[in-house]
Amino acid sequence: MNGAGKVLSVTGASGYVASWLIKLLLQRGYIVDLIDLAVKGTLNVLASCAKASVKRVVVTSSVAAVEHNGRPKTPDVVIDETWFSSHEICEKSKEMMRCILARSPTFPNLSVRWVHVQDVAMADILAYEFPSATGRYYLVERVAQVAHYSEIVKIIYGLYPSLQLSQNCADDKPFIPIYQPLGIDFVPLERCIKETIESLKEKGFISF
Template structure:
């Protein structure tokens, strides 16, 4: 590659995934131009004003970047989406269900269910695809699940905070929830592979392991016996069903998913290193 071809722009570069992406790009010899959003406006799962706090920033931020791309078309645009824009359509999930890139969340279902974060991600990805098609932009989307693993920023991201709150709670119950875990380093690498591979196109679901939160807590209990890990579920309902997420397209990017045990261990080591827990 020439010097010009080794130049990339990373938006939201202070974020959890993007900071790892910048690190890996620099290690590969890329020159990186980075932009950041207002550091005082983090994403939330529980907005008081969903339109102003989640939906508008997601849509406007996405389209602002793509409009800039339309003026000076880059080689390729890799858009960080989410499994939130894949899964939430009201379909029944069973152990035999295989979720893949053909699935799209339904905005009406998300709105009726007050799934505001899922709605914002769904609308943003939909807008990105429409704009890219209308303006001839080569777009790829990466759709990760719950991103965990070590963090480079001084404070943990929203996804990693889920783990921190569970192990910092001191005997709290845990939610009856199934999470779609993926390591942040795998997500960052997938962005680079999608950018570099001429054949990469469309969407890529990234879920290394799908497991009930109790399974992750059991792993943490074994790794760190001194941790105060909750042992009781917050309700008496049957455990949420585990389904399947296809890894076929992720494999075409050369992604070999980091084991959940490694991701959880490295997450906790980051908490220790940055002073969020003492064990």
Template structure:
């Protein structure tokens, strides 16, 4: 049934316009519009990346104040860490500053005592980000829920993503100090448009997900990120805000926060006794690269438009093979969940992200870092 719906939408859906990958257009139309009120070798490679991370942490942020929304999240926690390492003063918004599960790992970071300030803010409350954003040169809007199993997509995913983005950007528009806003979008807002994704296809920043196709496919998280990014570009144009979006795929790598996030759980499931692996292919990228890209998108004057972030696209079977190589004694799923042909992989352009100086950490190292972090946090016992 789902295939019939998708095929039908592709037939009558409007073709994507010709667009400039560096300046996303106002393309989304229809009833989803929202008003604006709304091994040793591996170890060596990993050490190389650790050293690289340290080298990039120059004191370029001394004397500058920035805001990070949703600061307790997976990407945001690394973003706060790197910003503090660069000398920035960080105003970090969280839903509950008194909850140690949300804040302890942040206040324990180097530089936090001197330059980290926590603010309470709610995505759905208009004006609640005003105090956190006031006086900031840069704003990093990372806050957005990521759940697979939802009972009410509108309430649980779409409203927080879209209204939250509008509320944050409206607060930015009030603050004359804000020079640039970096919005955490997703490859989810890029790839679901009915076009085939096969090994000979290269996805780039000119691709936009189709909201109607997302809705018909009941891909609610994809819809939420698609609508949120669209809302961001529209409001930025209306308010004269300078924004950049970072569009990462499945983000893995070490965890700073004490809670298990959805993308790390995808790796955990494979080493935690699963009998089968999903018949799915996703783009994968390391959380440290994503956090660094956010900072570069703020600091590099020429940064603009959208940036796809995918180190490689891999089927779950490839992840299992890498895990077997890294952890040969760990029981891993030996068969796919179904007998259908494997969902094909595809290419994602790295041309634009290279302009921000991002040199991707490999998938193998990212998987290794994820598992070791899951062990350290007590989620995995391998």
């Protein structure tokens, strides 16, 4: 679909996802207005949209805000509005990839979800452009994008064979995968991992 000069407002334009969203919108011919989310909170923006009879609003959030709190996430568990992520656990989670690349003796017995920021931005655009789109959509827990750390280590080794990575899992406990499919053509997991590592190298967090 071509934007054909249609005007769209984007909040939080200085954010990582929003920067990609703006780039893709401009490529599709949209005119983009920016709103400072720090000044106008989400509820105020929605109230203003209602008053102005805006026909469609797309709100994006991350499961990272709720799921990293140490609670078990088995298939019978429902993550609801009572869940909030722990700052300490979030800090530990973001260090896992760096630990693997720093030649940690083991890798975690965990499966993690991957989604490319470009896919998030494109999903926002498609949620706006498709007239039938309504309700809530998730870009998480897809079969092809949920990977155990053993698979991640294998992919990294294939991309960077000179790295000496551990082949040992931290324990031998079974892990129950949890995922839901969503019909979108995702960026391949290999590209997600490669671009993550290249970004860490570029910013000086790792070197090899």
